Each structure stands twice: as structure tokens, then as C-alpha cells.
Amino acid sequence: MFGRCSTSLRVWRSWTSMSPWPALDQLVDPVSNEAIRLVSHAAASTSFQSTASSTPRPQPASNSAHGPSTVNAREAAKFRELAGKWWDPLGPFKPLHHLNPTRVEFMVQSICDHLGLDASLPAPLRGLDILDVGCGGGILAESLAKRGAAVLGIDVNEEGLAAARAHAQADPRLASLCSYRATTLEDLAAAGNKFDVVIASEVIEHVRSLPTFVSSLAECARLQAPVLVTTLNRTPASYMAAIVGAEYVLRWVPKGTHHWSKFLTPTELTQLFRAHTPFHLWQLAGMEFNPVTGTWSLGTNTSINYAACFTRAAANAPLAEEPAEYPPPEQ
Numbered sequence: 001m002f003g004r005c006s007t008s009l010r011v012w013r014s015w016t017s018m019s020p021w022p023a024l025d026q027l028v029d030p031v032s033n034e035a036i037r038l039v040s041h042a043a044a045s046t047s048f049q050s051t052a053s054s055t056p057r058p059q060p061a062s063n064s065a066h067g068p069s070t071v072n073a074r075e076a077a078k079f080r081e082l083a084g085k086w087w088d089p090l091g092p093f094k095p096l097h098h099l100n101p102t103r104v105e106f107m108v109q110s111i112c113d114h115l116g117l118d119a120s121l122p123a124p125l126r127g128l129d130i131l132d133v134g135c136g137g138g139i140l141a142e143s144l145a146k147r148g149a150a151v152l153g154i155d156v157n158e159e160g161l162a163a164a165r166a167h168a169q170a171d172p173r174l175a176s177l178c179s180y181r182a183t184t185l186e187d188l189a190a191a192g193n194k195f196d197v198v199i200a201s202e203v204i205e206h207v208r209s210l211p212t213f214v215s216s217l218a219e220c221a222r223l224q225a226p227v228l229v230t231t232l233n234r235t236p237a238s239y240m241a242a243i244v245g246a247e248y249v250l251r252w253v254p255k256g257t258h259h260w261s262k263f264l265t266p267t268e269l270t271q272l273f274r275a276h277t278p279f280h281l282w283q284l285a286g287m288e289f290n291p292v293t294g295t296w297s298l299g300t301n302t303s304i305n306y307a308a309c310f311t312r313a314a315a316n317a318p319l320a321e322e323p324a325e326y327p328p329p330e331q
Contacts, residue, residue, distance in 0.1 A: 068209040070185055070216070086137020086163045092257075095246065096139060096202065102287050102296040103201060103230050103307055104143045110283050110309040111197055114226045123148030131195040131220055133185050134203030138164030138178060144199075145177035152195070153180045154188060186212055189219040196222055201230045204269075205262045211276045218277035223312070227279055230287070230307040234263035237303040241289075266302055273310050280313040 085091040111128070112119035126148030132141045135153025137160050144151050145168075155161055161180045168174040181188075198221045200213075207213050217227050232238050239260045246257075264272070270281045285298045287305035298307075 068212055070207045070209050070213045086139065086160060087167050093137070093139070099287065099289075099296055099305070100139055100143060102298060104140070104147075106230075106285050106287070106298055106307040106309075107144070107199065107228050108147060110228060110307075111226060114282070114309070114311055115196075115224065125149035125197075128196040130197040130199060131188075131193075133198070133200040133217065134206070135164060135180065136160045138167060138180065140199070140201050141178050141180075142168060142174050145174050149177065149197075151178050153178065154183050154185065155180070156182065156184060158182045185216045185220070189216040193220055194222045194225075195220055196225050198225060198227045199229075201228070204229060204231050204264065205259070210264075210272055214272050215276045218273075218279055221279075226282070227273075227277075227310040228307065229269065229310070230305070231269070232263045233302055233304060233306055234260060234265055234268075235303045238263060238305075241304050266306060266308065269308060277310075278312050279310040281308060282311040283309040 086093055088094075089097050108124060109119050111117065112124050115128075117124050124147055125144060128149045130144055130149045130151045132144070132151055132153040135141050135155050136157075138153055141151040141153040141164065153161070153164060161182055164178070164180050168178045198217050200217060204210070204213065221227055232242055242263075243260050266281075266284060273279045273281070284302065285307045286301040286303070287296060287307055288299045288301050289296050289305070
């Protein structure tokens with residue numbers, strides 16, 4: 001499944017069979033119409049309570065001694081305004097719903113590879129405690145729970161968490177496996193919370209103090225736990241796709257959703273973990289969108305969206321770098 005390039009990095013090879021983009025009714029549960037109504041109502045109720053006063057509701061404050069807060073208030077406010085839209089498959093999070101199966105595929109396979117689990121089982125993540133950082137409305141958290149994991153989703157926006165709770169309550173299985181908490185990552189780490197897997201998906205480009213963020217991710221990870229990150233690369237291709245295309249031409253997401261200057265290259269992300277954590281890059285994959293077929297797939301092109309899995313570096317293990325060429329040269 002993986003190829004090894006000359007820089008010792010394991011890179012996800014393109015899959016031979018490409019499944020078509022799931023139909024919209026396959027992206028959400030059969031109860032989604034009712035769930036969307038409940039989510040919108042829950043988010044609106046929370047939003048009304050938070051705006052009833054002329055003084056803006058403060059975000060959860062960080063009392064951590066780990067360093068500066070990771071919370072970017074301006075970024076948090078953008079997502080607070082969209083809280084009631086998380087589970088609308090035709091709304092501003094439509095691209096995330098479509099990307100979700102591909103990022104989950106990478107995560108499940110990487111977790112199982114690292115922990116020696118069988119990814120082919122119906123619930124391969126059963127028994128694992130997973131932390132979903134910046135969980136928003138719970139799209140990723142529910143997908144992981146459906147594969148057996150007990151998931152704690154954290155976010156600084158109570159409005160988004162209200163939407164996540166409302167949607168999960170429509171399915172008793174998910175309600176028992178998904179829990180949500182309004183807190184910062186650094187405060188969770190300072191309290192000594194540990195997990196079998198730590199995930200920060202589509203969030204690192206929205207935070208302040210990257211050193212504090214990655215060190216807190218590492219501190220929440222148990223000894224054998226992997227840390228997984230999905231994000232956008234900072235390349236001309238990502239600017240054209242994520243900013244010009246998605247925000248201004250196709251209007252898939254609201255303008256200003258992303259700031260290209262905040263995107264991290266795989267090398268920068270690897271160096272960030274190397275400088276502030278005992279973790280090294282273990283697996284890397286591109287998440288590739290084909291505009292002709294309308295499909296997402298895992299591959300070796302990390303120029304726009306990519307997924308990375310970090311594990312604790314062994315004393316004599318070489319540290320991975322970004323691959324110099326795609327596809328990896330044949331061995």
C-alpha cells in the first residue's frame with residue numbers, strides 16, 4: 001500500500017480503484033433531514049443566548065502554562081456564524097462532507113497500521129479513545145465513532161458543539177460514543193488528559209501559536225498514540241483551488257474562510273513537530289480532487305490537500321522529510 005522514497009518517507013500510493021463521489025443521501029444518516037432541523041435549532045438557540053448581551057461572549061480562556069493561547073478569536077468567530085450549517089450537505093460545509101470519506105480512509109488505515117489493528121473489520125477502532133481537536137459540528141467525530149471509537153470532540157465555539165450534540169442525539173449509538181467539550185487544546189493537555197489517537201483535521205491553519213498547538217497535541221497522546229493532521233499546502237495550486245476557485249469562482253465556501261499565508265507545507269509541518277515534540281512524520285498522503293469525475297482519492301500529490309500521521313521517533317529512527325518527487329522512485 002505504501003511506497004518508500006529516497007528520503008525515507010512512507011507515501012500513500014494512488015489507489016487502483018476510484019469510487020465515485022458518494023451521493024448526497026449517502027453522506028449523512030437517513031435521519032439527516034430531522035437532524036439538520038435539530039442542529040439548526042440548537043445552534044440558533046445557543047447563538048441567541050450568546051448575543052443577547054451587547055458584550056461579545058468570550059471564548060474559553062486558556063490557563064495553561066504551555067505558552068500563548070492557540071485560540072484565534074477572529075477565526076473562531078467565522079465558524080460561530082456558520083454553526084447551524086454544519087450538517088447541511090448543500091451548505092457551506094458541502095466540500096468538507098465530500099472530503100470526509102477520504103480523510104477518514106487515511107486515518108483509519110494509518111491508525112490500524114501503527115497500532116497493529118485490522119482495518120477491514122466493521123469497527124476497526126473499537127476500544128480506542130480518540131481526541132478530535134477543533135471538531136466543529138462533529139462531522140469527523142461521528143465518522144470515527146461509527147468505526148467503533150469513543151471520541152471526545154473539543155472546540156472553542158459552543159454553538160458548533162450544540163450542533164454536534166444535536167446531530168449525534170438522533171442516533172443512540174453515536175450519542176453513546178461521541179462527547180463534546182468547550183475547551184482549548186492547551187488546557188486539556190495541562191489537565192493531563194491522554195488519548196489513544198489525537199487528530200487535528202482542517203484546523204491547524206486557523207490557530208494561533210503553532211508551537212503551543214503541536215506541543216499540546218503531543219502531550220495529549222499516550223505513549224504509542226499517533227497524531228494525525230489534515231490541512232492545506234501553501235502552493236500556487238492551493239491558492240488557485242482553495243482561495244480563487246472555492247471562495248470566489250465556485251463559491252463553495254464563504255469568502256475569507258481561508259488565508260493562504262497560514263497554510264503549512266509538509267516540510268514546515270514536519271519541522272514544527274520536530275522542533276517542539278518527540279514526534280516524526282511517519283505517513284503522508286495527498287488528498288486529490290478530480291474535477292472531471294468529481295471524486296476524491298488518496299494519492300501522492302500533496303500540492304493542495306494532504307494528510308499526515310506522526311508517531312514518536314525511535315532513538316535511531318531517521319526523521320522524514322517531504323518527498324522530492326512524485327511518484328516515489330521505484331526501488
